[in-house]
Amino acid sequence: MASSTKKSTPNNAPKTGKTPQKVTNGKRIMFIMATLLLFFGFILLFSFISYFTTGNYDQSVVELLNDREAVVDNWVGKLGAYLANFFIFEGFGIASFLFVKIVFTLALYFAFTFSAVKLRKMIFWDLFAILVFSVALGHFGTDYAYSGGTVGYEMNQYLQDYLGQFGTMLVVIFGILFYLIFRIKMAPELFTNVLKNTKDKITDNLSKAEDIIKNQPVKETEKAAVGVLPSQEEKKMTEQSLTDRKPVITEPKPTAEKNTSDFSIVDKAAPVTNFDLTPVITPKENSSSKAAHNDDFIIETFEEEPTIEENLAAKLVEDFGEFDPTLELSHYQFPSADLLTDHNTGGITINQAELEENKNRIVDTLNNYKIGIAQIKATVGPTVTLYEIVPDAGIRISKIKSLEDDIALSLAALGIRIIAPIPGKGTIGIEVPNTKPSAVSMKSLITSPKFQNAEMELPIALGKTISNETFVVDLAKMPHLLMAGATGQGKSVGLNAVLTSLLYKKHPAEVKFVLVDPKKVELTLFNKIERHYLAKLPDTEDAIITDNTKVINTLNSLCIEMDNRYSLLKDAMVRNIKEYNEKFKQRKLNPENGHRFLPYIVLVVDEFADLIMTAGKEVETPIARLAQLARAIGIHLIIATQRPSVNVITGIIKANFPARIAFRVSSKIDSRTILDGPGADQLIGRGDLLYTQGNDTIRVQCGFVDTPEVEKITEFIGSQKAYADAYLLPEYVGEETGTSLDIDISERDSMFREAAEIIVTAQQGSASLLQRKLKLGYNRAGRIIDQLEAAGIVGPFEGSKARSVNIPDLASLDQFFNNEQNFD
């Protein structure tokens, strides 16, 4: 603790309350500097002032400074004469007084240490003013040699050579205006307002004066008084008002006193000059508003000190603009829609006869079961047509639902689905596959306004709904997606559609993919965009993971990335990645503190069943962890599987994947596993899918994107300038000491046997038990557990549960060790 206090920076020092020695010394130096500067400032000030009376005489002596006989008149002696001559005559003339201001400002800075930014700003403007005013005075005040100094004079000459007299004058006026507007913060309207106010005041006074004349009963004496000045009455109105006011002051004295109590000068001046009386008539607020104006000026110059961080961020944004994450690949071009093929040029073909026929069959079948129909409507989609039925009053919905198979039989079609009732509508839907389904090209989805204008974090154009609308969803909102379906029903195409959508919408700086492809062929095309869009573990060759053991490391590495990101978010005091990135863009987070722009990470696992079968819990645990926690920090999972059985899509996985896509599956049970309900078994395949995000299930025809199209897109992106490497995930040192570890018996811990006995007696394989009983440290206890596992005494790691113990009692344990020795 003590050492950390010593090391603390001066910034931290005041916070602790204890002022370390270093800081005190620093303060002393600052104080001495401030005093010296103050001293120097006064020397300058007095020598400058006395220059105006002594300058002419001293000028001839200034050259003889070394001569001790020479006498100067300047108040500050030879030094003063020299400084004044140097700054005023040879330098910038009267404007040199601003150097005095600079020196005093520096003294104040050292004495009170205000913001260095503010100091720089002040000095900059003072130097600017010195230059502008020396030129201005050199231009207008040519009668006096010292008005603009030699610099002002020469610069004028120089400007006049090029711009002429008039041009130089314009430059000077511009310089002064620039200074007044930007430094004094005089709003341009102020100039116009000043003119306007003066005009208003005059007219106001005139009208008041008129009112007084009209309203006042004209007394005889006044008449006489007015009569004394008949000719003046025809003069200016101001004079008229003045004559009117005379009686107001001279009449009852107490009133006059009351009115002018604030203006002692006015009271005295009243009888003397008429002009001084104006304040009596102008309402008091006017004068106070004037004061307020002056106050505004003062406040504005000192009002720049809210929180330092905010100011710094605002300044950085002002200077450099908001942080642009895409800057490194600023010339990156998004792939154009031309790279995609139009698979369905003709659009949806409506077969009137087919529609009519299906409608009649539905109506007939229902009539056979004595179900009357009040109304029937057909909506033609790309693969299925939805017949919406409004049954006669009093018909039970369950009755229609139970006729599903009969309707399918009468229509002689596969894939009939009955939705009773259609959510949000008071109707019953019967989906009948079209005899000629039309493909939905990815091109039509990408070019649709719905996708183009989608204001989503990770927009995905999945396909078209039954009413032929483009279906766009936000992966960031899902927040993870489970895709399942029997083989050959469109999963891989679906994954490609998802990835393509993101490639068309997101810059390489904004999203990274972690691709897991145990089939080794489905996602290989994305290798080309490795350095643009992929993320990988450090020291690995390929970004696309095809080896199951590497998947475990990658998943654990993603968990570390997740934890890192959470601590960044905590540090930045924000709740999610969006707010974090927003704050980072506004330069409110310091990269030196580890902050960086966080891209979204999308983990895609193409064959999840394969992974679960080979790696089991080792995969399920990190996946579940990521699924539970990663949504806020921008890691999203897409998991696809052919085998939607309960041992693949376990309860934990299901609970954390509310968004699910079901392609066609072979049984109702599979459909239930994916969607928690039937329906997926009634799909017709080839990209026909059901999408659910919790409650409603939507039927969508998935966008079709062919392998050559994906190849073209990845080639287009891959040929552009890329990052030096793929996005590197944090290193994960795998617990290689897992199931497959083979620890030499001779390397076993000296307490191995005792540990084994404790574990077998307690029938509980936990490291903490060993820690307690054998008084071991955590690491050693962990190592012994690994050795016990390697020996087969305890089972593998099972998350939060204790490991199973494979040996039932101490007698069996003795037997075990004897056998081992015999083998040796």
Ligand SMILES: Nc1ncnc2c1ncn2[C@@H]1O[C@H](COP(=O)(O)OP(=O)(O)OP(=O)(O)O)[C@@H](O)[C@H]1O
């Ligand atoms: N959206 C779609 N529109 C039209 N046809 C499609 C669509 N999706 C898939 N198909 C057709 O179905 C075939 C199989 O699709 P895909 O390869 O995606 O199946 P899969 O479910 O990934 O199969 P597997 O699990 O065996 O890899 C494609 O070759 C294509 O002809």
